Amino acid sequence: MSFTATQDNLTHSIDQLADGTEHPHSARRSPSNNLFNAQFLKAHTCNKFSDFGHFVAAGFPDTDFESIPDAKWNRWIKQNTNFATWNDMKSAALKAYMAGRLTFQ
DSSP states (O other): OHHHHHHHHHHHHHHHHHTTTTTTTTSSSOOOTTOOOHHHHHHHTTTTOOOOHHHHHSSSTTTTTGGGGGHHHHHHHHHHHHOOSSHHHHHHHHHHHHHOOOOOO
């Protein structure tokens, strides 16, 4: 297997984890609680939220995560976290998750 193929597989796996989806090009799905755990949410929402479901419900009660318009979701992220966009938040969560999972010997 070439380095490029391995890198592509890793990128695909990371995209799946970050999006919480099985298919990275499908509609937005509810993300993994592994990425948006209590520690991450508390740190980036000024201790307002420790559960991703509560974070979503606070801004969009009675709305499925997948049906929230992107512009409204990004505005909610900007107003209630220290991130400018959903992509910024996902990237930071993924970095934190990977840093906690990787160990070098």
